[in-house]
Amino acid sequence: MECPRDGRELIVEHTHGIEVDRCPQCNGRWLDYDELNQLEATTGATEAERRATIEFGEKPSELDCPVCGKRMKAFNYRAYDLELDTCPEEHGYWLDSGEEGRVRDIINDRVRGLERSASAEAAWGGFLRGIKGGRGRGGGGGFFGRR
Numbered sequence: 001m002e003c004p005r006d007g008r009e010l011i012v013e014h015t016h017g018i019e020v021d022r023c024p025q026c027n028g029r030w031l032d033y034d035e036l037n038q039l040e041a042t043t044g045a046t047e048a049e050r051r052a053t054i055e056f057g058e059k060p061s062e063l064d065c066p067v068c069g070k071r072m073k074a075f076n077y078r079a080y081d082l083e084l085d086t087c088p089e090e091h092g093y094w095l096d097s098g099e100e101g102r103v104r105d106i107i108n109d110r111v112r113g114l115e116r117s118a119s120a121e122a123a124w125g126g127f128l129r130g131i132k133g134g135r136g137r138g139g140g141g142g143f144f145g146r147r
């Protein structure tokens, strides 16, 4: 699979049981549709609730899906100031370098406000620590240091 931004071959990494494809060039990451869904499931919301609330402010993306080549759509993750790109065929989600840090901040906010998201924090926290642990490999640099 190739990076939708620069065409480099993505590297498969396994973090906490989740398979993530990372670009060694721009350090962006591709999450399969089911993988984000699994993380979302830890919040305790029903699947219908999750589908209804995850995508806000939808607009055309500038990127094509690395799986099927269709033009993706951009949206704000749960109405936060975090833009993700997703395939209209539900192949997955693209996170640019640095956006994972925003996800971490969002989860921290939610943990303060919602006690039921403790399990979500554990899942996302483990996921993000796994990504952070991957820095340095492949020469992509660490996104947490790129603020």
Ligand SMILES: [Zn+2]
Binding pocket: 003, 004, 005, 006, 007, 008, 023, 024, 025, 026, 027, 028
């Ligand atoms: Zn790239």
Ligand SMILES: [Zn+2]
Binding pocket: 065, 066, 067, 068, 069, 070, 087, 088, 089, 090, 091, 092
């Ligand atoms: Zn697709």
